[in-house]
Amino acid sequence: MSESLSLRAGLSRAETYAELWPQIRAVVADEPDLVAKMANVAAALKESFAFLWVGFYRVVGDELVLGPFQGPLACSRIARGRGVCGAAWSEARTIVVPDVDKFPGHIACSSASRSEIVVPFFAPTGEVVFVLDVDSERLDDFGEADREGLERLRGLFA
Ligand code: SME
Numbered sequence: 001m002s003e004s005l006s007l008r009a010g011l012s013r014a015e016t017y018a019e020l021w022p023q024i025r026a027v028v029a030d031e032p033d034l035v036a037k038m039a040n041v042a043a044a045l046k047e048s049f050a051f052l053w054v055g056f057y058r059v060v061g062d063e064l065v066l067g068p069f070q071g072p073l074a075c076s077r078i079a080r081g082r083g084v085c086g087a088a089w090s091e092a093r094t095i096v097v098p099d100v101d102k103f104p105g106h107i108a109c110s111s112a113s114r115s116e117i118v119v120p121f122f123a124p125t126g127e128v129v130f131v132l133d134v135d136s137e138r139l140d141d142f143g144e145a146d147r148e149g150l151e152r153l154r155g156l157f158a
Contacts, residue, residue, distance in 0.1 A: 005020065005023050005044060005047055005048060006019075006023070007019050007020065007048055012145070013049075013143070013145040013146065013149070014145035014148070014149070016048055016049065016149075017145060017146075017148070017149030017152070018149075020044060020045075020048050020149075021149075021152060023044070024040070024041060024044045024153070024156065025156060027040050027044070028040050028041060028156050029156065034157070035067065035068060037156065037157065038056045038067050038068040038130075039068035041056075041132075041153060041156070042054045042055050042056065042068050042069050042070045043070055045070075045134065045150075046070035046071065050136075051071075051134050051135065051136055051141075052071055052072070052110060052112055052113055052135045052136055052137045053069065053070070053071030053072060053074065053109070053110060053113065053133070053134070053135040054069060054070050054071060054132075054133075054134050054135075055067065055068060055069020055070065055071065055074065055132075055133055056068055056069065056130050056131065056132055056133070057078060057085050057130060057131050057133060058129070058130045059089060059127075059128055059129055059130060062079070062080055063077045063078060063079055063080065064077065064078040064079075064080075064085055064086060064089060064130075064131065065077055067130065071110075071135070072109070072110045072112075073109075074109040074110075075107055075109045078107060082105060082107065083105055083106055083107035084097050084100075084103060084106060084107070084116050084118045084133070085107070085118050085131050085133050087105075087118075088118035088119070088120050088128075088131050089120060089128050089131055092120055092122070092127075092128050093120065094117065094118065094119045094120065094147055094150075094151060095117070095118050096116075096117045096142050096143070096146075096147065097115060097116045097117070097142075098115050098139065098140040098142070099114065099115060099139055099140065100113055100114060100115060100116055101114075103116075109135075110135065112137050113135040113136070113137065114136060114137055114138055114139045114141070115135075115136045115138060115139055115140055115141045115142055116133065116134065116135050116136070116142070117133075117134050117142040117146055117147065117150065118131050118132070118133045118134075119131065119132045119147075119150045119151055119153075119154075121154055121157055122154070124158075132150060132153065134146070134150065
């Protein structure tokens with residue numbers, strides 16, 4: 001198992017995801033424990049990009065409950081449909097928010113967060129089992145490369 005990531009400098013966002021993918025896969029593919037996988041995925045993303053916060057919220061009953069993350073302290077629980085995370089859960093789709101101040105009901109865990117992407121992960125039966133939330137201090141920091149790079153991570157949890 002590799003213990004550190006190796007990423008060339010000066011790559012585009014899409015190129016960085018492409019270089020990162022086999023390295024994350026090598027670290028977590030044979031790990032059966034969900035929390036261990038989430039923890040290393042969060043750490044790898046935080047180390048590779050200048051994101052403010054990277055972490056998981058698990059569906060537990062009618063709430064999302066905080067899971068492994070990297071970054072500042074965060075809200076522990078989010079109701080279904082609330083905030084960007086709760087909306088990505090109830091709508092079962094990736095949500096990109098270019099400006100969090102313009103997203104009705106955005107939950108500001110950190111006042112430094114300006115833009116956000118939330119990707120739901122599904123059970124084989126189709127229901128959302130957890131979401132991956134990534135926050136940035138930069139406005140409009142997330143695009144197609146992030147959507148593709150982060151949705152690809154679903155393959156690690158299948
Ligand atoms: N901003 C998120 C809440 C989680 S934190 O930012 C870590 C939301 O609106 O769902």
